[in-house]
Amino acid sequence: MRLQIALPFALLLAAATAAAQPYVGPIIDMHLHVGPAAPGAPNPVTGEPTTAGTDAERERLTLERMRRHGIVLGLVSGPDAYMASMRRAGGDAIRAGAFMDDGRTRLPPPGVLREAFASGELSVLGEIGAQYHGLDAGAEWFEPYLALAEEFDLPVGIHTGLGPPGTPYGCCPDFSVELGNPKLLEPMLKRHPKLRVWLMHAGWPWLQETKALMYVYPQLHADISVINWIIPRQEFHDYLQALMTAGLGDRLMFGSDQMVWPEAITLAVEGTDSAPFLTPAQKRAIFHDNAARFLRLDAPSGD
Numbered sequence: 001m002r003l004q005i006a007l008p009f010a011l012l013l014a015a016a017t018a019a020a021q022p023y024v025g026p027i028i029d030m031h032l033h034v035g036p037a038a039p040g041a042p043n044p045v046t047g048e049p050t051t052a053g054t055d056a057e058r059e060r061l062t063l064e065r066m067r068r069h070g071i072v073l074g075l076v077s078g079p080d081a082y083m084a085s086m087r088r089a090g091g092d093a094i095r096a097g098a099f100m101d102d103g104r105t106r107l108p109p110p111g112v113l114r115e116a117f118a119s120g121e122l123s124v125l126g127e128i129g130a131q132y133h134g135l136d137a138g139a140e141w142f143e144p145y146l147a148l149a150e151e152f153d154l155p156v157g158i159h160t161g162l163g164p165p166g167t168p169y170g171c172c173p174d175f176s177v178e179l180g181n182p183k184l185l186e187p188m189l190k191r192h193p194k195l196r197v198w199l200m201h202a203g204w205p206w207l208q209e210t211k212a213l214m215y216v217y218p219q220l221h222a223d224i225s226v227i228n229w230i231i232p233r234q235e236f237h238d239y240l241q242a243l244m245t246a247g248l249g250d251r252l253m254f255g256s257d258q259m260v261w262p263e264a265i266t267l268a269v270e271g272t273d274s275a276p277f278l279t280p281a282q283k284r285a286i287f288h289d290n291a292a293r294f295l296r297l298d299a300p301s302g303d
């Protein structure tokens with residue numbers, strides 16, 4: 001009698017322990033930022049001031065967090081000098097992208113970017129924060145850049161979904177919620193069927209549109225950056241679960257969207273790792289394998 005009770009309990013305990021096992025495999029972070037430090041800036045989730053008080057600390061502590069969590073590759077964007085410095089410090093673990101940020105920086109002219117892509121200094125087109133500039137990345141203005149991405153076979157990461165609360169009252173009066181709707185990218189996907197595009201922030205909170213777009217365009221990927229730590233965890237898990245249930249788990253990729261808080265990398269890893277519905281195989285896919293395949297990391301160099 002005692003055994004009959006004890007056995008199911010032991011099995012339950014074993015199952016709970018397995019589910020709580022932290023992920024220990026390699027990670028690819030599809031979404032990191034470099035740039036000047038913001039000393040004292042409170043983390044939007046914890047309220048604690050950033051651990052990075054200087055530019056050098058922001059870089060060093062970001063690389064330290066990457067190593068701590070087994071992040072073998074990080075895609076970074078930010079001002080050129082900071083990306084160059086990060087590449088020197090991080091070596092093969094860092095790839096730099098041409099980017100548009102939250103209102104101050106726009107993409108350089110295509111001719112200038114061509115040089116950077118040709119030299120290998122930049123190897124990604126993204127983060128493209130067109131939404132912050134009041135621009136639709138699915139529209140014509142972006143075409144010369146997409147032509148470049150096609151020519152050099154570069155992945156293209158486009159900011160979708162959210163912006164920080166109060167964005168239009170602060171940095172970016174041209175920002176609009178509607179411009180974050182992933183469905184705006186459909187014309188671009190139709191014009192460029194071979195382009196490797198990913199939705200940054202997985203389109204949150206545009207769940208139906210993200211599902212529709214990813215279902216119809218099987219090449220389209222998404223990163224789960226920022227939503228895995230900045231929004232309420234239950235909301236993130238519900239969203240992630242909905243994307244998993246929709247059968248999109250082999251195209252979702254981990255990202256942190258570390259900005260001025262190196263410790264956000266830990267929050268992003270925990271936010272993802274704590275999703276109770278993910279199997280170890282699904283975690284491995286999201287943390288590493290989907291991005292490795294998307295980025296063709298196993299392709300011979302020069303390919």
Ligand SMILES: [Zn+2]
Binds near residue numbers: 159200201
């Ligand atoms: Zn973004």
